[in-house]
Amino acid sequence: MNGQFSETLKGLKLKATPKRLAILRLLSQESTYVSPEEIWQRLRGRFGAIGLPTVYRNLEELAAGGVITKVIHPNRQLYYFLCSNRHHHHHFICVACRRVEDVDVCALNDLEREVDAKIGGRVLSHIVQVNGLCRSCAVAAAGSGEKQ
Amino acid sequence: MNGQFSETLKGLKLKATPKRLAILRLLSQESTYVSPEEIWQRLRGRFGAIGLPTVYRNLEELAAGGVITKVIHPNRQLYYFLCSNRHHHHHFICVACRRVEDVDVCALNDLEREVDAKIGGRVLSHIVQVNGLCRSCAVAAAGSGEKQ
DNA sequence: TCTTAAATGAAAATCGTTTCTCTTTAGAAG
DNA sequence: CTTCTAAAGAGAAACGATTTTCATTTAAGA
Ligand SMILES: [Zn+2]
Ligand SMILES: [Zn+2]
Ligand SMILES: [Zn+2]
Ligand SMILES: [Zn+2]
Numbered sequence: 001m002n003g004q005f006s007e008t009l010k011g012l013k014l015k016a017t018p019k020r021l022a023i024l025r026l027l028s029q030e031s032t033y034v035s036p037e038e039i040w041q042r043l044r045g046r047f048g049a050i051g052l053p054t055v056y057r058n059l060e061e062l063a064a065g066g067v068i069t070k071v072i073h074p075n076r077q078l079y080y081f082l083c084s085n086r087h088h089h090h091h092f093i094c095v096a097c098r099r100v101e102d103v104d105v106c107a108l109n110d111l112e113r114e115v116d117a118k119i120g121g122r123v124l125s126h127i128v129q130v131n132g133l134c135r136s137c138a139v140a141a142a143g144s145g146e147k148q
Numbered sequence: 149m150n151g152q153f154s155e156t157l158k159g160l161k162l163k164a165t166p167k168r169l170a171i172l173r174l175l176s177q178e179s180t181y182v183s184p185e186e187i188w189q190r191l192r193g194r195f196g197a198i199g200l201p202t203v204y205r206n207l208e209e210l211a212a213g214g215v216i217t218k219v220i221h222p223n224r225q226l227y228y229f230l231c232s233n234r235h236h237h238h239h240f241i242c243v244a245c246r247r248v249e250d251v252d253v254c255a256l257n258d259l260e261r262e263v264d265a266k267i268g269g270r271v272l273s274h275i276v277q278v279n280g281l282c283r284s285c286a287v288a289a290a291g292s293g294e295k296q
Numbered sequence: 297t298c299t300t301a302a303a304t305g306a307a308a309a310t311c312g313t314t315t316c317t318c319t320t321t322a323g324a325a326g
Numbered sequence: 327c328t329t330c331t332a333a334a335g336a337g338a339a340a341c342g343a344t345t346t347t348c349a350t351t352t353a354a355g356a
């Protein structure tokens with residue numbers, strides 16, 4: 001389990017430090033997207049301490065290495081999510097409870113090709129994300145009275 | 149021309165103030181995405197003055213009203229773009245020169261339907277954006293020596 | 297005009313994120 | 327098991343884009 005993560009880190013040429021392993025372990029157990037601050041709060045007790053900059057740095061490195069994913073949030077803050085789905089896909093995120101669901105959109109390679117053909121140049125990255133309320137949050141919202 | 153914008157603002161129940169009209173005019177003449185700060189800089193001379201918060205507020209209102217579009221930028225700062233294409237579509241953005249090109253992806257309604265069916269709940273918004281280098285910027289980058 | 301809610305500017309606050317600098321440590325080499 | 331060094335981390339401070347506050351001005355309908 002930890003060996004798994006150590007391998008992952010070795011693959012990225014990152015040292016398998018306790019902090020990194022803890023961050024990975026936490027993310028892997030979490031089914032929602034999480035902010036650096038939250039990760040920091042949850043990790044503070046264990047270890048003597050962990051610095052917030054360390055959390056930010058590691059999350060950034062892991063995201064750059066493709067191990068975790070950044071969430072594009074309407075509030076423009078940073079959130080990360082570890083998804084074990086190894087195929088190219090994208091996400092539905094619940095803005096209320098922060099759950100994440102995989103979305104397999106078939107047209108993505110087509111998309112990149114279309115852009116490539118029409119615009120030329122180089123595609124560096126693409127974002128596809130659906131924001132909303134998951135079923136339970138939508139039901140809850142409907143239960144109390146809100147718009148419509 | 150200004151009447152056009154006044155109508156737009158009236159439609160959003162926003163007063164047609166000189167500042168708003170100027171922001172709209174500026175955006176409509178611009179073929180790239182622009183930051184609030186840049187808009188502010190360019191508008192300072194005309195009028196006695198315009199406040200940066202005013203720029204931020206108005207851009208946000210216009211975006212909320214669907215008149216302009218937010219760009220999701222890798223550097224996580226705010227950028228806006230006024231696109232006259234009235235159909236549902238998304239964008240290719242050049243991270244170098246900030247040009248914006250329309251991308252018509254056919255699968256979008258399908259996407260929302262798929263999410264709706266698979267996940268349930270309520271879809272509030274979706275993001276589709278392709279980031280890269282436009283043709284000329286890619287050529288320029290290739291011209292000088294960079295990675296690969 | 298007159299009236300009023302909306303809009304604005306200037307200054308200050310906010311706060312998520314990053315930088316700095318010194319100390320510690322993982323991991324490879326011997 | 328030591329030694330060595332580049333990488334990693336802690337804590338504090340800085341940063342800076344964005345937002346808030348609040349007193350003043352203004353668009354627009356009556
Ligand atoms: Zn996933
Ligand atoms: Zn939810
Ligand atoms: Zn370009
Ligand atoms: Zn467009």
